[in-house]
Amino acid sequence: MxxxxxxxxxxxxxxxxxxxxxxxxxxIVTSLHEIPYGEVWSRDAIGKRRDLIKAAGMDWTVVESLPLHEDIKRGTGDLTMLFANYRQSMAHLAAEGIDTICYNFMPLLDWTRTDLHAPVANGGTCLRFEAHRMAAFEIHMLGRMEAAEDYPSDVLTKAAEWYTASTQEDRDTLLASIMAGLPGAFDRYDVNGLRQALQSYSGLGHSDLRANYKRFLDEIIPTAEELGMRFCVHPDDPPRDILGLPRIVSNADDIDWIMSAHDSNANGLTLCSGSLGANPDNDVVAIAEQNASRIHFAHLRNVRKDPDGSFEESAHLEGDTNMVALARVLLNEESRRKANDRPDCDIPFRPDHGHDLLSDASMGTYPGYPLIGRMRGLAELRGVIHALEAI
Structure with a gap:
């Protein structure tokens, strides 16, 4: 790997x-985050980023992400131009030797957490999703009263208690945490702005979002096949509807639908063990086995879940998912690919998210992306992989 x-x-x-x-x-896994969604990535900009990485002794292995404009997800606006721009960016990436694109189809927000610095027992901090804080945000800050149907009664009670006791600073911190998953050129929202943005998705259900996703695949996957590119969708994070927005890449059935929508190696999966692992109904290892031939990229991290729907980022080998078993699935798939002379026999992976450890806290890095915490995760995963390879 x-x-x-x-x-x-x-x-x-x-x-x-x-x-x-x-x-x-x-x-290196990177993106041209400075370019607004929907605009063409030029060959010059791509080449400069690739050459910078090459000069540092590495290669640009995966694009994460070539983001989708919200109009594509909503199915509104001038989609002809947006799809044309997207295909042109793909062609420019392929021309510069970059052939794997990770993307997601989450409406409006990317990964969502309510706490960016939750304390870890042995020291350091982690990302956490606290169900009652999310409920407090939806119901008491956004005024989305129908969200009460999405949470159990004990969570609603704790949400009301938290909101009553919270200061404006607490509420501002919660909003900033929820917005933190969106890097680069994107719209950050205040509470009123988020209300308005959510209105643009009003009435859009799961079947509507699936139809818009199918159109995206129909527009993009044939071009990916022509260019020899691999697309790999990232699961929803958390893997559940949020803020009243439908999410359609959350479980095994969703992934089966996506893979069958275009039965092509160009239409693949980013196996994110943390995102899928936050849903107690998901068997991450079984999902990996079922879709092994279409996994083009892996995010390896772990989460520890609570009964009320809360979860937090654990150390990479210490959460609810058996990472040794998962690594074994990926290594077995690599062996199958080598036996069949597939050109994509080495599956790229990255240590996704990490605890803020030691000097990480003072560096001011993106939430979830510290240096030392991820290096620890990489070292642990490297040890597991090397041990399995030696058996």
Whole structure:
């Protein structure tokens, strides 16, 4: 398996490529986050980023992400131009030798947490999703009273208690935490702005979002096949409807639908063990086995779940998912690919998210993307993989 590390780019990331090189990773996962959604990525901009990474002794292994404009998800606006721009960016990436694109189809928000610095028992901090804080945000801050149907009664009671006791600073911190999953050129919302943005999705249900996703695949996957590119969708995080927005990449059935929508190796999966693992109904190892031939990229991290729907990022080998069994599935798939002479026999993975450890707290990196915490995760995963390879 190919070790990679996510990097947000010069001017956006406090971690340098030289720092990442010292972790032992040989590949970089990045995006042109400075370019607004829907605009074409030029060959010049792509080439400069690729050459910068190459000069640091690594390669640009996966694009994460070539983001989708919200109009594509909503099915509104001038989609002809947006799809044309998207295909042009794909062609420019392929021309510069970059052939794997991770993307998601989450409406409006990316990954969502309510606490960016939850304390960890042995020291350090982690990302956490607290069900009652999310309920407090939806019901008492956004005024989305229908959200009460989405939470059990004990969570609603705790949500009301938290809101009553909270200060304006507490509420501002909660809003900032919920918005933190969106890097680069995107709209950050205040409470009123988020209410208005949610209105643009009013009336859109799961079947509507699936139809819009199918159109995206119909527009993009044939071009990916022509260019020799691999697309790999990232699961929803958390894997459940949120803020009244439907989510359609949350479980095994969703993934089966996506894979069958275009039965092509170009239409693949980013196996994110943390995102899928936050749903207690998901068997992450079984999902990996079922879709192994279409996994083009892996985010390896772990979560620890609570009965009320809360969860937090655990250390990579200490959460609810058996990471040794999961790594074994990926290594077995690599062996099958090598036996069949597939060109994509080495599956890239990155240590996704990490605890803020030691000097991480003072670096000011993107939430969930510290240097030392991810390096610890990479080292642990590397040990598991090397041990399994030696058996």
């Amino acid at each position: 190919k070790e990679t590390f996510r990097w947000y780019g010069e001017g956006l990331d406090k971690i340098s490529l030289a720092d990442i090189r010292q972790t032992g990773a040989s590949g």
